[in-house]
Amino acid sequence: MHVRQIERHRAGRTGWLRAAVLGANDGLLSTASLVLGVAAAHGSRSSVLIAGFAALVAGAMSMAAGEYVSVxxxxxxxxxDLALERTELRTNDKGEHEELAEIYVDRGLDHALAEKVADQLMAHDALGAHARDELGITPTLEARPIQAALASAASFILGAAMPLIVAALAPQASVLYAVPASSLVVLAALGALAARTGGARMAPGALRVTFWGALAMGVTAGAGALFGTIV
Structure with a gap:
């Protein structure tokens, strides 16, 4: 008996992977940058930690709300689109059949075979066939707002916790060095992990995230130092 093996592709990971990676990167980078800005402005350890914790909470809620609304x-x-398709299938079944057959003709099937394929697919699941082949909506790639919101918030918190822990444990004089150094290491690891999970090359992903992370933290630290001398 032949057992069909189901291939597992990476396309199903794109939704949660995007939300998780963006959340972790934003959490780490925004919190680390804020911590550096406050520290560069000669803020006390308590000021640094309060600002960082506030950034963690506000950022997690913002990420969750933004991701939920967007998705x-x-x-x-x-x-x-699916509601419209249901109406069209109910009121114009023949036209919808022809429309589906034309899609398959455009993809390379001859007209007779396209008609037969459309017949069988519509007999099995007419709405599913039109959702997939006309609208591009599949169960794997469909929008899941709650999942995206929770993934964003949780990953933001995980990312933001790292610079806060470093700022709490490192000697105050070393915060300006310990936070960016540890943050860049973690950012590089996140970039490499995201690239590996998505099937891309790890080095470019790590380098891209590290470069922009270093730039963001450097600019924020510079702004904090400048503001600290003025105020």
């Missing part, structure tokens, strides 16, 4: 807007569009 839910996508889901609303998908639901509206």
């Amino acid at each position: 839910h807007s996508q889901k609303d569009t998908e639901d509206a």
